[in-house]
Amino acid sequence: MSVFLLSPEQKAIQAAARAFVRERLPVSHLRALRDRRDPVGFSREVWRDMADLGWAGIVVPDEHGGAGLGLVELGLVLEECGRTLAPTPLLSTAVIGAGAIAAAADPLRREVLPALCAGQRIVALAAEEQPRFAPYAVATWARRSGAGWVLDGEKVHVVDGGAADQLVVVGRVAGVPGDRDGLVLFLVDRDAPGVSLQRLAMVDSRAAARVRFDQVAVGEERVLGVVGQGADLLDALFDRATAALAAEMLGGIQEAFERTLAYLKERKQFGVPIGSFQALKHRAAQMFCEIELTRSVVHAALAALDRGAADARILVSAAKAKASDTFILVANEAIQMHGGIGVTDELDIGFYLKRARVAEMTFGTAAYHRDRFGRLQGY
């Protein structure tokens, strides 16, 4: 059975995503949002159109208004978005949000999932509290209060948080920060009393935010998963989100490389195209090899998650480590090979370098995932 070849249905999704992104979400879209310091960080109108195409609920089961497809299909859409650095809430809402709500009690699922699939509900994960990815270093306390809970704490980096309607918040009910045990996940409204949100202007111009929770009351029905064992759900969400992010990164890698290759063929110095110089040819060929390897492992990780393979987590870490290293390599080389124009804001190529760095940091750096790759296999 084929693992890597795309089915006709998957090819159709890829083609539709490519066409949509080229038309509606070119790099100039991100540039315009950045230049006007857009408070949302993406276009809700475009997102609703993407939802109409079935992508907001692409992994949500049909019964809740979704397309009932897998991460491989979602990865195809994200890869195309990655090509133009399209700012969309796919990662936060279609991957993490949809996955978190799926663990909720039935009434909450019925309330949220159809709206999410329709592109009317943006959901982001408020988990991280440290300067770098440390999923269990949670000091946001969730204390019992009557029939519900009260939340106190601060989340320093919420992906797509700037525009979220609802937040999946990771809190602690027991233990100390760093413990895997004692976590709980809630769904909290953005405009609930005590929630304050500060939009962060990151180098990649995406909609990240810092969020404070000050005596925020949350009802029992808003618990996602099992109280005290939130890490099980959190791990699954991060694994899926990490593999999906790697797919987005693959698109960015491919596009930055293709733009650079085109420049090597067109730019002339000393009377010849600079792509005829062996110093550049060899580096381009080395990048090609790294990209092919990255493509294989990213696809393998998504497919492994879809079929619930035992080694899926190992593949996810391999994919994120590899995609991170390759994206930074290709983005750095893209700037260097473009020469002087590569460091101007006028050219889009700089956006790829900026996104590469933020994406590498998000959900664990290459070094983090190499460490995890070893630990998962006992070394």
Next chain:
Amino acid sequence: MSDRDRFRAEIRAWLDASCPPSMRSRTNEYPEVWGGRRPEFPSPDAKLWLERMAERGYTAPTWPQPYGGAGLGPDEARILAEEMRALGCPPPLKSLGLWMLGPTLLEFATDEQKRAHLPPIARGELRWCQGYSEPGAGSDLASVQTRAVRDGDHYVVNGHKVWTSHADKSDWIFCLVRTDPSAPKHEGISFLLVDMASPGVTVRPIQLISGSSPFCETLFENVRVPVAHRIGPENGGWEIAKRLLQFERTFISTRRVDAADESQTLEGVARARLGVAGGVIADPILRDRIIQANIDLLCNRLTAERSREAAQAGLGIGAVSSMFKYYGTELAKRRKELRVAIAGYQGLGWEGDGFAADDLAATREWLRYRASSIEGGTSEVQLNIIAKRVLGLPD
């Protein structure tokens, strides 16, 4: 039961009955069976295994039956390979004839030439070596100077080939020779098959930094070769030579990747030698390098799998053999260096008491593998090919 399942069941039963238990192995270590006129077998079972496989054409599963193969389709051949792996049955024969020359002859030789040369390869009766490089023609292979001058229905060959692996043990050699010295260098080359027993052929081994000497120099002095042993047209040998190099690259890269670990994993050796702290390898820097090398090995294997799937669907990745040759050998070199680094001083012993046998073997492998990114086209040549053929970068 589908045809495919039935075929799998038959193959499995036959392999299980035919592969001697002493040949079964869970490691990738192939038996050192190269066949030839003066064959050496590590055991009587190795000989038996080769004979049984050859009788069914399974040494060359996809070759047509009249040429000594089994005539299997790609799916059936894959099932055979999978079942061999599953049962621990090693390939019965190592052979440049199987890996490189045979596939080339299938594309370029006449029916008569195929009937003459392919069956002895499939049965392991003749051992072949490669006469490509010369003292003045390494990466610039097309500048070969070995001359073949027509004399009636023969060529008279004079010249000097180097890096002819195992020429001292081989029966025949496939050679690039210059048949038109006045033509542009790529257009005056012919592809010639030469019996090493011909008068005028001399072989001298070359000793390497690893201490071993798999390579030889082969000298031709007025060697008479029938014109019938030329493959393809006169002066049309370069296309054939390049095609054979693709087969060689594919073979080298798969061998290097699959053989990279063999019986010891890097992490296994590292745990034993460097110790374990907090459940992981104690040296954090070597550990990170080991994991990086393991991730790259995994990615390379997945890419090989992806490429196989694409090829089966008729969607080959272009110049893929150059990518695997380049990446596989560079990765294997890194892994061999790491193995030596993990062992510390013990990884740098040359011979004798005071060193463990596996460390001594690792040291020699590290040195041996320095050649892997030179032989069969250097890494730099592979990068040139990728830049030109895949990326379309200008000359």
